Every structure is written in structure tokens, then in C-alpha cells.
Amino acid sequence: MRKDIEIHINTGDIVINPHNTPKLRTFNWITNNGGLERYIYGEIQLPGNISEATIKENGVYISIPYTPKYKEFYVRIKRIFSDETSSFIQNPVDGSDWFLARSGLCGGDMKNIYASQLLLISENVFYIRLNKGYANIYSGNESDVNIVPAKRQNANLMLKCLPTNNYRYPLTGVGLIRWVNSNIHYTELSAVLQREFGDDGMNVKNAAFDLESKDLQLELEHYNND
């Protein structure tokens, strides 16, 4: 039995507070005199006894406070040894010490990120992983619940729901069971599918019903905000 998923006693929502407690490394914005004006530069400091291979393999957790600068940024990783000497991890692509920061905001592709946008990823803890000459930035918080779009689940709910079942919208629902246990009039079913999903912001692009297996294949497209 799972014990790590909890429901908040007051809010009734699933608790998605982070459960990990990573070791946060020192991060500072620094002045890079040889750098370009359009970027700002940050430095992560690590003890020298952490090997380069480990950093590349496992990434680094850092905390960056809100930075009100609408500029893309580079980071470098400095390893400080016990004799106070230091070395930087080298970018394998251009041979410099610097890695351009990128992130996939809102589930999108990896793109250069602006410092002021960091709070869209996380409010405090970040996880940085070096990849192909870039520093990819992710939220450093991990919880047991993975939040992903639940369109398939919603579609199933809509199909199963019979009108009168839904407390707030009593007339909503395809009520597929009504159709499965009767002779299906495809035109009528398709009209109901279009109407019900359309009202919920989904466009039914294609639907196919398998009479043998009683499976309904739906191809849906999200078209508005609701």
C-alpha cells in the first residue's frame, strides 16, 4: 500500500510539496568583463573533491533568488580544491568555461531562458544538468505526484458520464453505456460526441467504434481555454 501520497487535511488537495532535500551548492551572479552585454553570468561553486564526471553525470542543485533582469544567462561551474586553487568545467562544444542556460518552459522545447523567468520553473530550488554545451535548468523539487495533462482521463470521464451524474453540470456527459447496449445510430452518436466535447473545449477530429471489442477510438484536439 502506498503511504507517500497524502491529502491535505484543510484544502482536500493532494500534497505536492517537494519530498527531496538536495544538497544546495553556492550560486552567485558575477561580473564577467569579457562577456557580452546581452547576457548575465552566474557561477556555481563546488568542492574540488567532487569529480567532473560526477557533476556531469548527476547534475547540481542550486538556489537562485528572484532576479529581476530580463537577460539570458550563462553559468560556469567552479571546483574549489583544499589548497584554494580552483578549476572550471570546460564546455566541450566551444572550449570555454561558460554554459548557456536553457529550459523547457511550460512543457515546451529547450530554449534560452531569461533570468527573470526562472520563477516559472521553481521558486527556490533548481537542478542544473550539463548537456551538449548547454546548462539545462529544471525545478529541483521532486514530489511523488507527477503532474501531466490528463486529457485522456478527462475524455474517458466524459464518455462514461451519463447526463444526471454530474453534480454541477447535470446535463453533461456522453453516457457511452447507453449506446453500447443498443443499436448504435452513428450519426446520432457522433453528434452527441461533437456536442459534449465541443462544450468542454475539445474538438473531435475523428471517432471510430469497434463493434467487436466495443472500443471507441477518439482523436481529440484542444481548442479553447475552458
Added chain:
Amino acid sequence: MAQHIVKPNQNIFDVALELYGSVEGLFDLLISNESLTMNTDLKTGTRLEYHDYFVINDGIVKSIKENNYIPANGERHVYFKKPNYDLFAVCGIDNKIVSSSIIIGGQGNVQIDWGDNSDLETIALSNQPQEITHYFDSIVDTRRLKFYGDCTFTTFDASNLNGDMFLTRPLIVDEYISKSNGYSLKGLFLFEGTVILNLQGMVISELEPISDMSLQELNLLNVRFTDVSVLDNYLQYIATNYGNRRNCVVLLNTTPTEKGMQAIQTIINEPSWNDAGKWKFIINGDIYTKE
């Protein structure tokens, strides 16, 4: 015929339960209010008529009244609220705060995700400032308001926003008002074109976010600085990093120290900075300006 004022987060079933003691009372509600349907989205403050003598379950009605219960289940959204514009600000609100309000005017559209179960609210801006008030319809652990938009503001009054505002991209705001609160000014670093700043009655620990603004009017009346050096450093920054800023009227109750007063003297006595118009510092009613 009696009247019921819809409370925050109540749907028609909640109202029926509160008034009649049963959801079956819904039919009386529908009969008594011609415009009401099963799909009406009830708004807080809407007046509904009902027959007060028609009670279906007296025990429940009494129990709700005696215990001060408010049936308020609202509605939850199935699909993700997808905004039409880019995000420009995030605001952290204490989870005990029940409402938030802003007064905004400008051009373009703003879309607000209030961080509860309500729809995204789209506001078409006009030069006439409008007050937008929202009562939160959910209980949460942490509440974050998100502002999306393709807009510029002539006025942005965040006095009753009830939270820290952090900008994610530059934003044109002509006049910014934030009165009587102690929230961070950090987001103001990304303001552009701001000419009037009214921070009356605030508790301020830093003025760096506004240091480079070319203001026409800065109202710092009744401000409590965590240390007077905050004000001194701001004045000294202007004197040493003047740049292309315009002359400004500064209203103050707090008297700067000698260091700050020296900076004021430098500003008001530099001829080129007072050519187009004079700098004016009004401190406790005393006016400091170029003779």
C-alpha cells in the same frame, strides 16, 4: 418573496441547500428567478428571489443557520486553464487572504489566473482605470496569482493586491501606486517608462528597484524606512548616477541625514539638471528647490 445574496463560491445547488434544506428546492429557485437556469454561473453578490415559507427540510435549514455553515462547493475545472497571452507577472498571496483587488488602466488585454477554481479573467484595458476585485473560491496551501497580457499600463494600483509582485519581463507602467503595505519592490526593476510612483505609507527596506527610474513625481509620504540609510543611499545614487533623468517632485516625511541632504543640495543646485524644470523636495512641508 425573500431575497438571497449569493456568497462566494456558491453554486445553485448550494443556495438550494441553504434556503430549502434540500437540493430539490432548486425548482423554487428556477421558478422564482426567470433568468436562472441550471447552467447559470452564479456570481458573488447576485440577488436571488425565493419563497421563504417554502422549506423542504426544516432541520437542515435550522442546522445550517445555527452553526453558521455556508454551503459553498463552487465548481472545479476539468481542463487546464490555458492563457492566450504571455506571462508578465507572478504574485504570491498569503493563503489566509480572502480577496485581492487591483485598479488598472491602459491599452491591450490582461488575463488573470487568480490561483483558485475560477476561470481566467480577461480584462480589456481602457485609459479609464477600472477596479478588479476577486474573492478566492478555494482554500489552498500557497496561492500564486499569474498575470498574462499583451498590454501597457497607464495606471497600476497594487495597494490592495495583498502580495509581492514579481515581473518576468519588462512592463510599461506610467503610474504605479502601492499604498500602506510592506511588500517587496523588487519587481519594479523591470518597470519601463514609469513617471509617477506613489508608495505612501509603505514599509520600505530598499529603493534600488526605482533608482534608475526617470520619475516626475515620487510620493514617499508616511513611508517607514527600515533604516534612514535606505533614503540617503537613494538620494546619493541620483546625485552620482544622474544620467538622462528628468526633474522630479519628491514628497517626504522622513528627513534624510546630512549625507542625504548633501545629495539633495547637489541635485537642486546643478544647473543642467534644473534647466527644463526644477527639482523639488518637499520634506515635512519645507520646500527644497533651486532659487
